[in-house]
Amino acid sequence: MTPNYFFVRASVLAFAVYAMALSPGAAQTAKTIFCFTDGTKVGAERFETKDGKFLLYVPGAASPLEYPATKVCSVNVDPCNCVPAPQLPPNSGPAPxxxxxxxxxxxxxxxxxxxxxxxxxxxxxxxxxxxxxxxxxxxxxxxxxxxxxxxxxxxxxxxxxxxxxxxxxxxxxxxxxxxxxxxxxxxxxxxxxxxxxxxxxxxxxEHVLALDGLAVIVNPQNPVRKLTLEQIGRVFAGQITNWRDVGGADLPIVLYRRDDKSGTFDTFKSLVLDPLNLKISPEAKKFESSELLVEGAGKDPGGIGFIALPYVGKGNRALDIDSACGLTSSATRFAVKSEEYPLARRLFLYxxxxxxxxxxxxxxxxxxxxxxxxxxxxNEFVSLAIEFQPPQAQQDWAKSVQDKPTLGLGTDKTIPSTPLRGFAQAMTHMRRTTMEFRFRHASADLDNRALQDIERLARYLTAPENSRRKFLLVGFADSDGGWATNDDLAARRAESVARLLVQQNVSVPRANIKSLSYLAPVACNDDDAGKAKNRRVEVWIE
The missing domain is CATH 3.40.190.10 (Periplasmic binding protein-like II)
Structure with missing residues (x-):
């Protein structure tokens, strides 16, 4: 075996700088110095890796400078050192x-x-x-x-x-x-x-690795606050071309999209276009860089784009996702983690x-x-780590449930006063977490993410700093059937989670198990997917 098998300088570098390229907040705010084999040196404000190339964004350039990885010999080494890797003596170096x-x-x-x-x-x-x-x-x-x-x-x-x-x-x-x-x-x-x-x-x-979510962004001054998934799909397919057709100003819609190789585009296509059998409009402006897309769409009064969650609020505003039953979902990390947000999906390892x-x-x-x-x-994906809903967001959600308890349920549903009061009281001293346990299709068995999360929650609850905190397992149901029947079903779901936690050495007193039947739906109950989201067990922690 030749020594350069293990010491191909460019390939080692390409992998070594992955960690630098991963975090926009870390590597891409400071200037990064790239040294090249021809002796030149370039300072980049940020960079990306793609198809064996480095894309360097330098001050004053409208588009990134492209360099093959083989031309880069070092990063952030002062002075630049492009001396070839030494030949290894016989019988040294990595094993065959x-x-x-x-x-x-x-x-x-x-x-x-x-x-x-x-x-x-x-x-x-x-x-x-x-x-x-x-x-x-x-x-x-x-x-x-x-x-x-x-x-x-x-x-x-x-x-x-x-x-x-x-x-x-x-x-x-x-x-x-x-x-x-x-x-x-x-x-x-x-x-x-x-x-x-x-x-x-x-x-x-089947193993759930992470969650992926995206936001649809517009100029902050755009009067449109929310769109349905169908409207978003038709906009990006070029079927809706003026903002007045969706309640906005008489202004042409300008589309901003990521390139075909982008995971962000893959998510958008999977969650918005494919279910409607639509194709992205050829008129959409295509970007390899998320930052450049965000800058363009945010400054354009007629602009609309889709982007990963970390880019929301950087000179733009995210649209809420509206639904036929009146429920609205915002592009937040909590909504993606809890899988309440429509533009979220799971990433798997098999x-x-x-x-x-x-x-x-x-x-x-x-x-x-x-x-x-x-x-x-x-890496700009949404992790599975436990997180709390921000206080103001929780207050807004709880107030919405109390003010309109039948929202998303239909006019024929009634909510007993006692559980509604109990809900209001709990919301004053408990915090919702991203732990929302869901179940397999047409089954009382927890799905695979839930089974992974049981162990994660058990580790959290038994940690010394959390072992004395009160927690509730709150069962919910879809709106098929009456309150009493669903109250029993929701309680049994919460009990199933409790049994699995007990197997992980977590003490779960009976008082920690609650049911709220079909109160507080997080999705419309008009299809199987929405009902499945509502059949859940939430974890609230003091």
Whole structure:
């Protein structure tokens, strides 16, 4: 094996700067100095990595400067040092590839572009005290080598060609972990059943990695405050072209969108366009950079764009999502984490049980751990860490429920006064959390995210600083049927969560289990998806 297999300078650098590129707040506010093999030096206010290239945003430039990764020899090294990597003497350096475990991680570009590589790097640093060595290959492919001192521990065939390749990689035995920015389709699950004899949707095979959400933004002075998903879809498909048609000024609508390779576009397409069988308008202005899109849409009186949540409020305003039943949802991290927000989705990792390669199993365990949650957030996704609803937002929500208790339920529903008073009282001293446990379709069993969250909640409640805090498990139901029947169903849902917490050594007194039947829906009850969101157990903590 030649020494430069492990020490390809450009590929090592490309991976090393992932951590710098991940956090806009950290790496991209200060100037970053790039040194090139021809001796030149460029200072960038921010940068991105894409298709084996660096995109450098320099002061005064309208568009980023593009450089192949092979031309970059160091970052933030003063003075610049572009001396070639030294040749290693015989019998030194990492162990031969054949001595290391080899496995694949294939699937979603949304997960694979930055999130999963950064999780692998964090795992490697924690486990071995060193960043992995990466060799760039074809577009959306790279070889990641985990090293421990001079030994190669594992070589990962990393491919992010899309969610549709996750099940295929598992079925063909080429991947130990499949990445998917949606739940596997039934035909993909059937493939895994036929080839591996596994249930893809079982807890040991389907793992929720993170949540993804986006906002639809406009100029702050735009009088339009909210749109339905259908209106948003028709706007971006070019079917609605003037703001007056959605209650705004007589002004042409100007569309701002991310490029086709963006995970943000993938989310928008999946959640807005595809359900309506619509295509994005060719008139939409396309951006590789989120920052440039935000700047353009925010300054344009007729502009509208879609963007990841961290960019909301940066010279723009996010539209609320309206619904047919009168419920309105805002683009907040809490609404995405609790999965009440319509423009939110789960990101998954799939396996065939516990991965047979130890390093793959260790990476999976780390990616789902509490230690991984800050890394997920740094990558502009929404982590699964427990979070409280902001006080003012909770007050507004509680007041809305008390003022209009039948909102979202229909005019034929009634709310008894006693539980409504109990709800109002609890809202004065309890805080809603992002822990909203939901159930499998047509089942009383918790879904896989809920089963993961049980363990996360148990760790939180048994931590010394939280062990004496009162908490409530509050069951809710959809609006099919009467109050009493749903009150019983909601109570049983809360009891099922309590039983699982007890198995995790959490004490759950009977007084901690409450039911509010079909009060306070978080989605319309007019379809299966909305009803499923309302069949939930919330966790409120003192």
């Amino acid at each position: 590839i054949s001595a290391a475990a080899q496995f694949g991680i294939h699937g979603s570009n949304t997960i694979g572009e930055r999130l999963m590589p950064s999780l692998i790097e964090a795992y490697a640093r924690k486990a071995y005290g060193a960043a992995p060595v990466t060799k760039l290959g074809k577009p959306e492919e790279m070889e990641i080598t985990l090293v421990n001192g001079s030994a190669a521990k594992a070589v990962i065939d990393f491919q992010s060609h899309g969610s549709g390749t996750a099940a295929k990689g598992l079925a063909e035995g080429k991947a130990q972990i499949g990445m998917a920015s949606r739940q596997l389709k039934q035909q993909e699950a059937d493939l895994l059943k036929q080839t591996l004899n596994i249930d893809a949707y079982a807890q040991e095979n 396996t065939a049980g516990t991965p047979s390669v130890a390093e793959a199993s260790n990476i999976l365990r780390f990616a789902l751990s509490d230690d991984a949650q800050p890394i997920i957030a740094d």
